[in-house]
Amino acid sequence: MSESTTERAQERVPTGVPGLDTVLHGGLLQWGVYMIQGRPGAGKTILANQVCFHHAARGGRVLYATLLAETHERLMFNLAPLSFFDASRFPEQITYLSAFSTLEEGGLKALVEVLRREVRARKSTLLVVDGLVTVEESAQTKRDFKKFIHELQIHANFAGCTILLLTSANTEPVGPEHTMVDGVLELADNRLGRRAERELEVKKFRGSSYLRGGHAFQITRDGIVVLPRLEALLQEPSREDPCKTERASTGIAQLDRMLHGGLPCASTSVLFGPTGAGKTTFGLQFLDESSKDEPGLLFGFYETPPRILLKARALGLNLEKKQKQGVLDILWHPPTERILDGLGNKLLAAVHERGVKRLFIDGVDGFQQSAAHPERISHFLAALTNELRVLGVTTIYTSELQEMFSADVRLPISGISSLVENIFFLRFVELRSRVYRMLSVVKVRDSDYDSTLREYRITSRGIELADTFESAESILTGDAKAASGSRPKRKGLLRKRSR
Incomplete structure (x- = not known):
């Protein structure tokens, strides 16, 4: 021939x-x-x-x-x-x-x-x-x-x-x-x-x-x-990993200090917590830092854009203004009869089109509910996470824990902890007949961080972190108790509550 x-x-x-x-x-x-x-x-x-x-x-x-x-x-x-x-x-x-x-x-x-x-x-x-x-x-x-x-x-x-x-x-x-x-x-x-x-x-x-x-x-x-199929399309990321050393603010000054400057840029974080713990609120504060240089995107499954904006206003955040300025967008997909790869392709298309650098995926569980074959979800998330990383996107997922008060924590998606650089747990704890919200930083890959357990409150100014009980035990089980031989010391927000 x-x-x-x-x-x-x-x-x-x-x-x-x-x-x-x-x-x-x-x-x-x-x-x-x-x-x-x-x-x-x-x-x-x-x-x-x-x-x-x-x-x-x-x-x-x-x-x-x-x-x-x-x-x-x-x-x-x-x-x-x-x-x-x-x-x-x-x-x-x-x-x-x-x-x-x-x-x-x-x-x-x-x-x-x-x-x-x-x-x-x-x-x-x-x-x-x-x-x-x-x-x-x-x-x-x-x-x-x-x-x-x-x-x-x-x-x-x-x-x-x-x-x-x-x-x-x-x-x-x-x-x-x-x-x-x-x-x-x-x-x-x-x-x-x-x-x-x-x-x-x-x-x-x-x-x-x-x-x-x-x-x-x-x-x-x-x-x-x-x-x-996303894991077939992106068997390898589309470009080399930029390996950035800069930090991206979480929008919560106290948390940024715990992380020694904020989240590593182009990293992926997951917020684990039960319903009502404030996962969405954390994500909204992260997006409130969106700018012309760092466009933001909320990719959600459970709350419509009007409800998201209403919640943001109640927290004193300027998401609606940022949306009008074109530095923030909100995409909502009810987790009904959606196709997993359709969601993944649409998300990546939006990231490319808008040049997104701050991404908040509210409800990674929505991907799992859309999967016709749930066993492939970890491979799907691995491909998606790797691609977002090389695109220079700093990503936060939320994932709901079924247990509100329990010593056992079962992650809803097998293997997700190995796919992300940073892990945060939001928990309810009970002490002396009162319920508190607690934040723990479990993992920040390749970086030091403050591992102190912190109480936080959701206020009209957003998330506020404070010191926690220095003399309490078993906090992460959800059933905190005072350490033997000592009275609980209250500092920060807890002191304000006791007045």
């Missing part, structure tokens, strides 16, 4: 399907024959037509041949509401051909001949055969069926045409057609308990690397949107 032919064979044909070209590392290969398979309703026809209209918009010509599929009138009716549909492409750039009668009367040989003739006459650069299962049923032997695909391959090479073959999911582990084509894309609609999630997997793709495994996708008004 000549050098020019080799170069031409490696040219890409973009699909125009959001996310799919990312999975395919650039799109289909020119001259390739690709099978799109899946059960009825999986989205094969929408995917193929979306590729066709994008191809036509780039100046290509398309022949779409149907075999015992829906009528062209019904097909147009169903495609018309989708934003990619453009009737002006007919018939100059996109032609629909009903080829079933040709197949029924003349067999596979006649079908190949009519496809060759029409592709040549219309100078088509993309051919779609919708209904390959009908061809298989018409073939007398498996060898005849393989020969049909082989002849299409020869014609694709001769005419410079890329071919898509649409078929129902094959019941065999490997059908004869799979060995002949250059690639296989499988669409599935999986039932997971009471919810369902669509998934695309590239089973085979000759001549190129691609993102392996299943990738969720949605059918929207704009057509199909593929959501590449």
Whole structure:
């Protein structure tokens, strides 16, 4: 094969399907024959037509041949509401051909001949055969069926045409057609308990690397949107780790002093605490330090933006003003039927678009609730955290503990402590029939810090930290008690309460 032919064979044909070209590392290969398979309703026809209209918009010509599929009138009716549909492409750039009668009367040989003739006459650069299962049923032997695909391959090479073959999911582990084509894309609609999630997997793709495994996708008004699996997309961070030594203020002066200047820039922290402990309040004070040089983003699951702003006003924070200035944004996603990778991709897109340097994710548990396969959440968070770190983003997660008063602490997400540099625990403690809030700094990677347990209060000025009981024991169990032989010494906030 000549050098020019080799170069031409490696040219890409973009699909125009959001996310799919990312999975395919650039799109289909020119001259390739690709099978799109899946059960009825999986989205094969929408995917193929979306590729066709994008191809036509780039100046290509398309022949779409149907075999015992829906009528062209019904097909147009169903495609018309989708934003990619453009009737002006007919018939100059996109032609629909009903080829079933040709197949029924003349067999596979006649079908190949009519496809060759029409592709040549219309100078088509993309051919779609919708209904390959009908061809298989018409073939007398498996060898005849393989020969049909082989002849299409020869014609694709001769005419410079890329071919898509649409078929129902094959019941065999490997059908004869799979060995002949250059690639296989499988669409599935999986039932997971009471919810369902669509998934695309590239089973085979000759001549190129691609993102392996299943990738969720949605059918929207704009057509199909593929959501590449984050841990596959970001197996390695997109750039080198900047390893910054600067500090980012938490927005709480007393806490900054405990941390010897604030949080390490481009680090990730997690606030563990039960409901009502003030996790969101801590995060809002962190975001109140957002500026033109350090844009902030709140990515939340449980409280709507109006409620967040109302809470901020009650704490004396200027988040609403900062939002109007364009240095802070709030994205809210109720943790209902969300797709995990959709959340991850949207978060990273917002970080890139806004140049975010301060990120507060209020409720990392929301990611876990959105995961169709909960066992992958730690891998997802590892990929997300690594990418945020190299983007220079200082991140705070909150994670809710189920136990309000307990000596046992069970982390809600396995392995999360190893993914973050800094860990803070917010706890309720009971002493002498009174409940107090306590903060403990458990971990700050590669840095010294003040490990003293501190009481804190949530006031109209935000979080206030103070000294704690110097002579109390078992504070972190939630059941504090005075040390034997001493009376509790109260300092700071506790002294104010005793008056």
